[in-house]
Amino acid sequence: MDFSDFIAVVHKQFGLNLGAYKEKQLKRRIDNLRCSVGVDNYKEYFALLCTDPVQRAKFFDKITINVSEFFRNSDIFQALEKIILPELCSSRRKLKIWSAACSNGAEPYSIAIILNDGFPGISYKIDATDIDSNILAAARVGVYDEKAVKGVSKARLQKYFVRDNKGFYRVTPEVKRHVVFSRHDLLGDKFKKGYDLIVCRNVMIYFTRQTQEILYRKMYDSLVNGGVLFIGATENIIQYKDYGFEKVSHWFYRKSCPQQEVRHLEVR
Numbered sequence: 001m002d003f004s005d006f007i008a009v010v011h012k013q014f015g016l017n018l019g020a021y022k023e024k025q026l027k028r029r030i031d032n033l034r035c036s037v038g039v040d041n042y043k044e045y046f047a048l049l050c051t052d053p054v055q056r057a058k059f060f061d062k063i064t065i066n067v068s069e070f071f072r073n074s075d076i077f078q079a080l081e082k083i084i085l086p087e088l089c090s091s092r093r094k095l096k097i098w099s100a101a102c103s104n105g106a107e108p109y110s111i112a113i114i115l116n117d118g119f120p121g122i123s124y125k126i127d128a129t130d131i132d133s134n135i136l137a138a139a140r141v142g143v144y145d146e147k148a149v150k151g152v153s154k155a156r157l158q159k160y161f162v163r164d165n166k167g168f169y170r171v172t173p174e175v176k177r178h179v180v181f182s183r184h185d186l187l188g189d190k191f192k193k194g195y196d197l198i199v200c201r202n203v204m205i206y207f208t209r210q211t212q213e214i215l216y217r218k219m220y221d222s223l224v225n226g227g228v229l230f231i232g233a234t235e236n237i238i239q240y241k242d243y244g245f246e247k248v249s250h251w252f253y254r255k256s257c258p259q260q261e262v263r264h265l266e267v268r
């Protein structure tokens with residue numbers, strides 16, 4: 001069994017479409033993990049994944065990479081707060097938001113905090129999704145260590161978190177009630193429509209160029225006219241025009257809206 005056979009059997013057995021991930025980095029991560037358990041071929045490693053739930057969990061963990069934190073890349077969140085959201089809210093009282101590949105919930109909760117703080121007349125709901133059910137369970141609990149909340153201002157820490165006696169921070173119900181978590185595989189599940197804002201950060205980097213193209217087009221279809229796609233700090237949508245987007249800045253792309261003049265923002 002070679003690596004491509006391994007990918008095919010994993011897809012068939014576990015429904016995880018690894019063929020859509022960038023092969024070189026994926027192979028390196030899987031090989032590291034396989035070697036760390038002393039297995040020197042893919043056939044044996046696949047058999048191990050089928051029979052050993054602990055190794056299977058480790059494998060899924062390695063693929064999903066759940067790193068996240070509140071207000072990740074704070075300057076870009078500033079642009080969201082000061083420019084993108086005011087503009088979106090100038091023409092609507094209700095916002096429908098999707099945080100795709102939301103990991104431990106720090107991302108959707110950050111957006112809820114911003115909206116709660118600065119946009120009192122706006123009602124909003126955030127669909128927060130990820131492929132990894134374990135991380136979603138943690139996200140629903142909403143308890144974070146010091147490192148995850150290092151980007152949260154002192155005032156917001158006091159207002160939106162309760163610190164327990166072990167030094168962990170629990171998100172308040174006021175923030176939680178706006179966020180609904182559910183499992184969603186970007187590579188296999190249907191995309192809902194009608195979003196004013198889609199936040200999809202730090203997951204596309206793992207996918208092949210071809211898969212990225214398909215997903216950006218699907219995200220375009222999921223946005224309302226004038227809706228915005230918010231991407232990760234190290235990401236860039238080069239062919240945004242082909243998908244129908246206008247570039248608002250490096251990290252924000254708007255679904256073309258004929259009635260609205262495009263504002264090009266200087267956020268960095």
Ligand SMILES: C[S@@+](CC[C@H](N)C(=O)[O-])C[C@H]1O[C@@H](n2cnc3c(N)ncnc32)[C@H](O)[C@@H]1O
Nearest residue numbers: 064065066068101103131132185186201202203
């Ligand atoms: C590095 S985290 C990004 C978290 C957050 N968006 C951020 O930028 O802080 C990547 C997340 O993508 C999720 N993921 C990986 N493949 C996915 C897929 N096919 N569908 C949905 N989520 C996926 C992982 O489970 C992980 O939680």
